Amino acid sequence: MSPRRVIAPLLALTVALGLWELLVAHYAPGSPFLPTPSDIGRWIWSALLDGSLISATLVTLKRLGAGFLIGAAIGIPLGALCARVRVVRDTLGMLALGLQTLPSVCWVPLAILWFGQEESAILFVTVMGTVWSVVLAVQESVLAVPPLYVRAAQTMGSRGFHLWSHVVLPAALPGVLSGMKQGWAFAWRSLMAAEIFVVILSGYGLGSMLHDGRELLRMEQVVGVMGMVMLVGLLADLAIFGPAERWLRRSRGLSA
């Protein structure tokens, strides 16, 4: 990455934060509703020092990882099944299409009733947020696999499971990967909703931290946690999905 691409956003961020600081100091000094960047910075620093921010982030990431993996593990085979079997596509596929449009917060009341204020309620909401978009993405990308690949593989003696594992899925991989990326984004949103609304004692995550910030009227905590949530999302994109997609595209000659 060229230094220009690092310096420009940093500079813009510094200017924006400086303006924010000045405007709040000038128009609403000491307001409990509008923290300044320095308030937020102080809170982040102290939360880093006492370890609470890191441990909350780790709790959240663990839930995210579990929810995302379960969602993908259910979604990929279901999506493949939808693509393979017409009846499943017309039933489960349609259901997935409907459920995908449903914001996952809507699952919170049911999750609490079914699972109680437990870890499993949070997991359920996260999985529900992930699984449908993965199903749809896998279904679409499997249906888009060029029939020529399948015909060529069949003449070489590939059929059944081998045809799926060695031809259909590799051919669909770019689409599956962007489905996973989308699923991840949905999992992240769902998990935040779940952590904010499902109050449980078995683990203190970022959502709970944000929720407590509101209860305690500590807006610098609320905004600080929001910053952390964005940072995690950004890092996952830059460090995992971005490079994976670029590698896949380059190795297949899909991008110049």
Added chain:
Amino acid sequence: MTQSAENAVQLALHGVTKSFNGGAGQVTALEGIDLNVRQGEFVCLVGPSGCGKSTLLSLIAGLEQADAGSMLLDGEPVRTPGRDRMVMFQQDALFPWLNVLDNVLFGLRLKSNLTEVECLEVARYYLDLVGLADRERARPHELSGGMRQRVALARCLAPNPRVLLMDEPFSSLDALTRDQLYGDIQRIFTQRRKTIVLVTHNIREAVCLGDRVVLLSPNPGRVRQVFDINLPRPRRINDPALANLAAEVTAALATHLATSESVV
């Protein structure tokens, strides 16, 4: 040809018929096709688009099923796709997620009687045969169209099929590359004596490559005439004798088209 008279019939088609349900109702793509292909013979199927030549190749490949008639490969009925009949398609159909060597290995690895070392040896032999031994690590997209079709050829030859089926494999290539591949195919055909069935709409190409040229006409697809090509190999596409023969086939095709249209 004396050589083909000695060899046994490898692929025997009798009364093969196939129709499709199109938008305009039932369309008979092929009707009563009789064709015998001998071992080590190069047969070219030519005809205008819609004559069912590609359908016939798909039937032989087992990718589609005939409605009526029999198809025997060495006396065994053909029903499903199999490594004894490899197909070279119009597009190379190489897998973009595999490199050149792994593409060639794909069919070989499915042959249970070969060890990995033997597979590698065979794959490299055929890559060498098509002149791409030094590109085995390349990805398909890094190669030119002609190179990709050569890899596809190596991939088809590697599992040692009894019949090689070619569905207009040269039609998407530029003229220079095509001429080069005509040379390669003839060299490999002479060396390996493989039975080949090639589908093309390019009559010059058919005369250049085939021991026999089978002329099909459309509505419904039928075998109209068979030409024996007795020119010595290797043949060059610009050879005047070859051009004369091609003109003869073209004239025959025009006659058949005129008569079939007057019937309709």
